[in-house]
Amino acid sequence: MVEFILLLLLLxxxxxxxxxxxxxxxxxxxxxxxxxxxxxxxAFLFLGAPDLAIVxxxxxxxxxxxxxxxxxxxxxxxxxxESTSLVSxxxxxVIVALLFIFTYNAFQHLPPFGxxxxxxxxxxxxxxxxxxxxxxxxxxxxxxxxxxxxxxxDTLGEATVLFTSIVGALSILRLVTRKRKEExxx
Amino acid sequence: MKGMSxxxxxIAELIKGFIILFGVYIILNGHLSPGGGFAGGVIIAASxxxxxxxxxxxxxxxxxxxxxxxxxxxxGVLSFWFIAVLGxxxxxxxxxxxxxxxxxxxxxxQILTSGIILACNIAIGIxxxxxxxxxxxxxxxxxxxxxxxx
Numbered sequence: 001m002v003e004f005i006l007l008l009l010l011l012x013x014x015x016x017x018x019x020x021x022x023x024x025x026x027x028x029x030x031x032x033x034x035x036x037x038x039x040x041x042x043a044f045l046f047l048g049a050p051d052l053a054i055v056x057x058x059x060x061x062x063x064x065x066x067x068x069x070x071x072x073x074x075x076x077x078x079x080x081x082e083s084t085s086l087v088s089x090x091x092x093x094v095i096v097a098l099l100f101i102f103t104y105n106a107f108q109h110l111p112p113f114g115x116x117x118x119x120x121x122x123x124x125x126x127x128x129x130x131x132x133x134x135x136x137x138x139x140x141x142x143x144x145x146x147x148x149x150x151x152x153x154d155t156l157g158e159a160t161v162l163f164t165s166i167v168g169a170l171s172i173l174r175l176v177t178r179k180r181k182e183e184x185x186x
Numbered sequence: 187m188k189g190m191s192x193x194x195x196x197i198a199e200l201i202k203g204f205i206i207l208f209g210v211y212i213i214l215n216g217h218l219s220p221g222g223g224f225a226g227g228v229i230i231a232a233s234x235x236x237x238x239x240x241x242x243x244x245x246x247x248x249x250x251x252x253x254x255x256x257x258x259x260x261x262g263v264l265s266f267w268f269i270a271v272l273g274x275x276x277x278x279x280x281x282x283x284x285x286x287x288x289x290x291x292x293x294x295x296q297i298l299t300s301g302i303i304l305a306c307n308i309a310i311g312i313x314x315x316x317x318x319x320x321x322x323x324x325x326x327x328x329x330x331x332x333x334x335x336x
Contacts, residue, residue: 001294050220058228065235069326138287139217139300147222148303152282156270159310161265166317171326180223 002046003113007054009046013039030067034060125150188242198240205233213311216233217300223310228272230311231318238326253321275330 011065016036037060044053111117118124129146139145147155189195238246241248250258270282277285284301291297 051225054221055228058225058232059267062228062232062235062322066240066322066325069239069322120267126262130309134294136287136292137284137300137303138291139303140295141219141222143220144217144222144307145300148217148306149282149284149300152270152302152306154268155306155310156282159263159266159313161316162314163259166259166321169321170321170324 005046006043009039022093026071027068030064030071033067034064037064051141104132188244190240194240198236201328202233202237204232205236209233209311209315213307214304216307217303218295218297223307224314226307227314228314228318232323233262234315234319235322243323243326246323248260250316250319252293252320255320255323258312258316259320261307262311262316266306266309266313267311273302 013036016032016039019032020029022038023032037056041053041057041060043051044056116126118126121127129150130142133142133145133150134140137145137149139149209226209229209232211226212221212229213223216222216226233248234250237249272286273279273283274281277283277289279285279288282302284303286305287299287301290300298304
């Protein structure tokens with residue numbers, strides 16, 4: 001049942017992505033991109049990952065608001081020149097065919113859907129985290145126990161990346177405004 | 187009249203406190219139930235973004251100024267580092283060791299348990315909320331001249 005719902009959600013997201021590519025208007029593109037994110041959030045919920053679903057839906061709302069705010073006053077209708085000749089499309093077909101062959105071969109070696117990979121190895125890190133997580137950290141949410149205790153160093157790097165990117169974006173945006181203000185004063 | 191219409195303003199005034207409350211709940215219960223510092227911080231930022239959209243920029247700046255949000259951003263990152271270093275130097279263990287849980291373990295499924303996870307969640311929540319709000323203000327304010335100036 002879950003797999004059927006997931007397939008429906010994937011179909012919904014693929015249709016949304018096709019709409020994003022084909023839309024002319026930037027604002028409607030931003031809105032349709034929101035539907036992909038919400039579909040992904042529902043998919044996380046059905047896969048049993050409520051932490052990811054919450055983060056996905058919240059970040060999707062914020063990015064949708066920012067994108068709409070950024071595109072609402074602009075009506076850019078530029079489309080790249082499309083070459084329609086068949087010869088120019090041969091590389092695309094070759095690449096897609098190769099990708100299909102190799103991913104098909106790779107998926108043959110994956111375990112079946114929904115079965116844990118390391119269930120056979122008792123000393124694998126995943127098993128140790130699941131068995132000793134509550135005793136060692138005291139957190140009943142195993143995701144929080146992993147990302148903030150066992151793997152806290154990764155989270156620290158993530159926070160540093162976010163901080164650096166925001167500092168960079170703010171300083172670049174401020175430079176642009178300062179330049180505009182100087183031009184206005186002249 | 188700055189901002190949006192009267193209906194939007196009244197509803198935003200009613201609802202903004204509840205959004206912040208929900209964000210704080212998600213942050214403080216991050217180690218017990220789904221959620222955590224990142225999700226809760228984004229929800230808190232969403233509340234301030236709602237105020238910015240409904241009332242205009244000046245009103246939102248009154249509640250959380252740009253300088254204040256930058257300060258909170260720095261405080262969040264530095265306290266996260268500080269907690270990490272504290273486990274190393276003061277507790278004499280590894281970087282990011284959960285020293286509070288080891289010396290004074292709380293009973294599971296209570297709010298005051300799991301040591302540094304709760305503290306790190308709070309630090310990340312402050313950091314993410316204030317920095318996302320700062321980015322939104324920057325993108326909404328620093329627009330090309332003539333349009334969108336509240």
